[in-house]
Amino acid sequence: MIEQLKPIWQRWLVRRIPPASRIELNHRRIFIMPTRSGAVYGLVLVLMLLVAINYQNSLAYGLTFLLLSVAVLGILHTYRNLSGLIISAGSARSVFVGEPVQLRLRLESAGHAHQAISVGWDSVQLQQADVAANALAEVELTLPAVTRGWLRAPRLRVESVFPLSILRTWSWLDLEQTVLIYPRPVPGAMPLLQGVQPHAEDDGLATQGQGVDDYHGLRVYQPGDNRRRLHWKAYSRGQGLLVKDFTDLSGHDLCLDFMALGGDIEERLSRLCHWVLELSKRQQPFALRLPDFLLPVNSGEVHAQACLRALALYGIRS
């Protein structure tokens, strides 16, 4: 029954709170309901009223009504704690499948303070933050990256039970937060395009036979060398800055090829992803060929990003 109603609820929610990257919470977007503590509070009030009636005690009546009025005013106060809060999506870094995605949210106050605001993807795991008057607070939420491609963050739950905990105000916001998820890098043999570059063919085969890190030797560090390849052990022995060299594969233009791999699409993309990262680390120029798509030989951060993006979105943007 509830499952059947879910799409209707989602459609209503989209109409009610349309997606935007920056949303100010107002009466159209805030819901309010009593919590379970609120029900207990109500029960206590009923008990108190029974005492008042049975003992005909005016003070007991008075306290019951005072607490009832506090609860009614709690509606205004709880609502006010959320209203006026401006929530906007912060930047998010792309990650690989299997890693947690860090999503930043910015909570801004446009006037009064907001206390004990909880944000999260569902109503169970929530992160709390306080926003001082006219100030800004940042919250980082994580999402698991399950599949490659665009990850659209689910509707964000913003809630608060402050100040009385007997009422909960909440809102479901779609901040249009999207993150590109790259395939999970899986090490393995380098999938090189066969038959296009004669030189590469031999080396490629040789490389496949020898393993992944075709370590050649050490040479003196030059500015511009990748720092990750510094040979720290030698440095600690006082031999100066030396760099591990992989010269055997340099000098050739490599082309990573989708068709050179077997297995299903995800496995192939994972292998390609690993080699894109590996070659970028070595600052070695390479090309990437996917069916109906070719990135020409190049190197550098931008090229790597483009490659990863192509891998992440392969077969998705039809």
Next chain:
Amino acid sequence: MKGFWATKPDESPSPPIPRVSLTWLLLAQALVIVPFVLHVPLALVGLWLACTIWRIQIFRMRAQYPSTLVKLALLVGTAAGVFFFRGGLVGLDAGAALLIAAFILKMLEMKTRRDALVLIFLGFFCVVVGYLFEDNLLWALFTLLPISTLLAALIGLQQSNLASKPGGTFKLALKLLLQAVPLMLLLFLFFPRLEPLWSLPQPSNKGVTGLSDSMAPGDIAELSQSAALVFRASFDGPIPPRNQQYWRALTLEQFDGRRWSQSARAQIGQAPQWQKLGDPLAYSIVMEPSGKPWLMALDTGETNLPEVRQMSDFRLQRRRPVEQPLLYTVNSWPQARRENQPAIAVVRQDLQLPAKGNPQARQWAADLLRRYPKPDDLAQAMLAWFSDEPFHYTLKPPTLGANSIDDFLFDSRRGFCAHYAGAMTFVLRAAGIPARVVAGYQGGELNPDGRYISVRQFDAHAWVEYWQPGVGWRSVDPTAAVAPQRIEQGLEQALAPDEEFLADSPMSALRYRNVPWINALRLSWDNVNYGWQRWVLGYQGQQQLLVLGRWFSGFDAPVFAGGIVGVLGLIALWLFKPWQRESDSQLRLFNGFERLLARHGLRREQGEGAQAFSRRAALQFPAQAEVIQAFADEFEAHRYAGQSGSLTGLRRRLRQLRRALPWRRTALRDDRH
């Protein structure tokens, strides 16, 4: 002891309690318990101190939470202790002790926020139960402290650990309470007061001194040592003179030779027959709890309070004893004719005398009857005799022998009102005149501020009424013949100089009535308390109908609903302060500026800043360039340079521009041609 094990281990863990909330909780607990100190076994106070210290040590990581075994032991031990001290686990006293014990123990084992919530709700309930024991003005004001600290603890519970100072939390709690007051008053005023749904154990009024249903000669003298309030009465019209203020409580018709007691016949609720004559007196009485069912009234009184009946001896009796302060209104007809038709039952009861004893009194009665055949004459002769013979009015009469009436009338001649009333009734009965002792109160102190009468226990009095055919009952007071000051002025004035007034209560402010400023203070304070009793504690069924009837012509649902909506609306306005939305009003003015220019054919581009837009506008309307630029500058100063203050300048510029620009676009076009 509900909630002691509320946290089941399999439930998801609730977050721990923030420090600020724990601070407020400990304080609130102390404040909740204070009013109970006199009403629960003292050992509970010790338990509370121990548990508080333990809980603080747990917070400081110096001690462990109690283990399940220890908790069980504490629980059983406390229940056993309450059983031992209160002689049972039922009844209001034991129930309150158990509630407080649960409140204390819950604090000790409190770990999570859910536990703390249970504790706070328990605390609110404890405050309500406390009202059953203490409901005077000062305690009621005091309970505002535990209520606000409990609320502060509730608020602190929601705050994060970092961002909270205890002061701010308390301030918010006070703010909430203050805002809740108007709504509470509306509810208090309009919520219909129901009759008790079922009967519950009442607070024990065992310790209350007061009239009882039997009277030995010394009993009323004991009452005269007490300054405890019995009731207060306000008259609608003029207050009757003091010597007519005889407040009837009950009659004593059975005499066993020593004690006068209530007859079995008086328990039968057969309404007596009487005729209203003369002008009635209308007044209202707020009666203190007495633990007895009688209501005080002047003769002959009638009240419309439900559950109250006029009994066969003209006393007003409630179905249940008066355990809470009770407000009722009475109409009395002092000149009423009561039971002028002969009633056999009355005659039989009110001629009852022990078979033997007091021969002298019987003989004297026979003599009197021979000389005065008419009952009225006989009574007058007795009064004259009391006044002429050397009788003394004293609180310390000598002990009397087996023939107490004879001893008193012809030997000691020293006594209190009970002696005189008892002796006179005896002689009247011996002379064949039906008579009975009436117990009640006489007089009272007039409070000049509030124009009401306070009657205290030392105003307790006994007098006589006798019956004759055709006339009915007639009251007569032998004490008035002996000590007229007692009736005209009061007990203090009637006592001999060597007898001290209120000798047993040296601190009573009543003893310092001759110090003017103390007396003025005492009377004003009494007046405040009376108002509290009448308008707050006594705001039950009748009083509510009365007040609502006077102000709103009965229960007025539209007034009630309108009041609630109005109050909520005002508070919402106060909370959200829409008029203070400065940033919005800036934008509103800028929107006005935009609309004005748009009317003249100049629209702001998407993403065009205020300055760029106004520069473009200045180019298009060179004549108004200055005003346009001035508006843009001021707007920027307000919006971005953080210049605060009023927006009147900005508003004025917009008005200038509106006036400077020609009204219609066409007019402008004509200009340019």
